[in-house]
Structures are given as C-alpha cells and as structure tokens.
Amino acid sequence: MVYGVLLAGALAASPARVIIVDIEAIEARFGLSSETPAPIAGDSGAQAQWQRQSDMLDALPQLIAAAAEKANADMAMRPATAKRLGIAADDATTAVSMALAEQFPEVR
Amino acid sequence: MRRLLALALFAMANGAHAGHILVADLSEAYTHSTALSGLLDAVDAELARIRTEYQPEIAKLQSQLRGLDKTQSAERLRIAREIHQIESAAEAAEVRLIEANQRAIATVDAAIDAAKTAVAAAESAHALLDRNELLYVSPDCGCDRTEAVFADLNRRLPSVELKIDR
Numbered sequence: 001m002v003y004g005v006l007l008a009g010a011l012a013a014s015p016a017r018v019i020i021v022d023i024e025a026i027e028a029r030f031g032l033s034s035e036t037p038a039p040i041a042g043d044s045g046a047q048a049q050w051q052r053q054s055d056m057l058d059a060l061p062q063l064i065a066a067a068a069e070k071a072n073a074d075m076a077m078r079p080a081t082a083k084r085l086g087i088a089a090d091d092a093t094t095a096v097s098m099a100l101a102e103q104f105p106e107v108r
Numbered sequence: 109m110r111r112l113l114a115l116a117l118f119a120m121a122n123g124a125h126a127g128h129i130l131v132a133d134l135s136e137a138y139t140h141s142t143a144l145s146g147l148l149d150a151v152d153a154e155l156a157r158i159r160t161e162y163q164p165e166i167a168k169l170q171s172q173l174r175g176l177d178k179t180q181s182a183e184r185l186r187i188a189r190e191i192h193q194i195e196s197a198a199e200a201a202e203v204r205l206i207e208a209n210q211r212a213i214a215t216v217d218a219a220i221d222a223a224k225t226a227v228a229a230a231e232s233a234h235a236l237l238d239r240n241e242l243l244y245v246s247p248d249c250g251c252d253r254t255e256a257v258f259a260d261l262n263r264r265l266p267s268v269e270l271k272i273d274r
C-alpha cells in the first residue's frame with residue numbers, strides 16, 4: 001500500500017526532461033535578427049538576403065522542437081532560464097545550429 | 109529489502125518533485141481573465157466618455173471658426189485658444205486613463221503571480237513558467253496548467269477597478 005502511494009507520487013510528479021538552446025548565440029552565428037527592417041523594394045540582393053533571414057527565423061522553432069523530440073525532452077528553454085531555475089540540462093545549441101546550417105547550406 | 113525499496117521510492121518521489129516544471133499560456137489573459145476583460149470594457153467606456161465630453165464642443169468651435177472671415181482675427185484667435193484648451197483637457201483625461209489602466213494591470217499582474225505560485229505549490233512543483241519563457245513545450249508533457257492558473261486568478265481577482273484620478 002505504502003509502496004503504491006510512493007510510486008504513484010513518483011510517477012505523477014515526474015521531473016521535466018529539459019534541453020537548453022542558446023537561441024541568441026545561434027542568431028548571432030547566422031547574423032539573424034527579427035528586428036531587421038525589410039529592404040527597400042528594388043534591391044533584389046538585399047531582398048533575397050532578408051527573405052533568407054526571415055525563413056531561417058521561421059525554421060528555428062521547428063528545429064528546436066525536432067531537437068527536443070530527439071532528446072525525448074518535455075521542454076526547451078534558454079540557458080538563462082535554466083540557470084534561474086537551477087536546472088541542469090543537456091545543451092542542444094550545437095545540434096540546432098547544425099540542423100539550421102543543413103537546411104540553409106548557402107549561408108554556412 | 110523492503111526498507112531499501114521504500115527508501116528508493118521515497119527518493120524517486122522527492123527527487124521528481126525537485127524537477128517538476130509546470131507551464132501556463134498567459135498570452136490570452138485578456139479573454140480568460142474576468143478582471144482583464146472587464147478592465148478592457150471599462151477602458152473602452154471611458155474613452156467613449158472622453159470623446160462624448162470633449163468632441164462636440166471642439167466640433168462646434170471649429171464650425172464657428174470656419175464661419176469667420178479673415179478680418180475677425182481677434183475672434184479667430186479666441187476660438188483657436190479655446191479649442192486648444194479643450195484639446196489639452198481631453199489629452200489630460202486620456203493620460204489619467206492610461207495611468208489608471210497601468211495601475212489596474214499591475215494589480216492583475218500581482219494576482220497572476222500569486223495564482224502561479226499557488227498552482228505550483230499545490231503540486232509541489234519546482235516552478236510554473238509562462239509559456240513564452242520557453243522555446244518548446246511537448247504537447248505530451250502533461251505539464252500545462254493554463255486552466256488551473258486562470259481558474260485561481262478569477263477566484264482571486266474576479267474584477268479590478270479602473271480608478272481614475274479626477
């Protein structure tokens with residue numbers, strides 16, 4: 001009986017499996033910024049670069065989700081959040097960064 | 109052996125509590141919090157009241173101004189000054205509304221923090237995070253407590269008063 005109660009408690013409150021992703025480091029590495037204004041119409045080179053940046057930023061959430069699923073993690077958070085909570089977690093920054101580079105080989 | 113098993117299970121239970129993280133999506137607080145949705149209605153009503161109080165007089169004076177010819181410069185100046193005074197009064201009323209809104213939102217924010225703390229404490233969770241603090245949350249994590257946080261918040265603070273300095 002006692003074991004049952006303890007086991008139920010252990011399972012119900014199972015610890016979250018967490019990965020950390022340093023999103024700011026990835027953005028810095030690839031020169032991404034969500035605040036970059038759209039270039040003036042007519043400059044096709046700048047327009048293409050801006051569009052690629054936008055596509056890469058759009059791809060990041062899916063790549064983080066894929067990394068979390070691969071690591072069987074419940075959640076992904078920034079290193080600062082994990083530090084604030086005192087959580088030790090696997091760092092998936094390199095994996096996400098590599099997946100992004102793979103998806104956009106032209107910016108490697 | 110039984111004692112060892114009990115100790116191991118006890119350690120599992122306690123260790124698990126230390127890392128138990130809950131999540132709440134508070135991005136739609138304005139629709140799920142009765143206090144915030146009521147506040148939104150109160151702000152809209154006050155904005156409408158300000159418009160009703162000041163706009164008709166401004167429109168009347170602007171009409172008078174259009175009716176004057178260029179030789180009536182003193183009268184034109186008097187009306188322009190009056191319009192400016194009324195517009196300043198309307199702007200001051202809007203500033204007081206903004207300040208009152210900020211105070212009310214601070215009250216709701218404090219209640220949201222208290223609701224998050226209460227929900228986390230009820231489950232002995234390590235933390236309850238805002239969904240936007242996280243980069244990803246598995247839909248299968250069983251950690252979403254959005255409904256519990258809003259239920260606690262609505263019990264704790266069903267409404268919030270928009271206190272405007274007059």
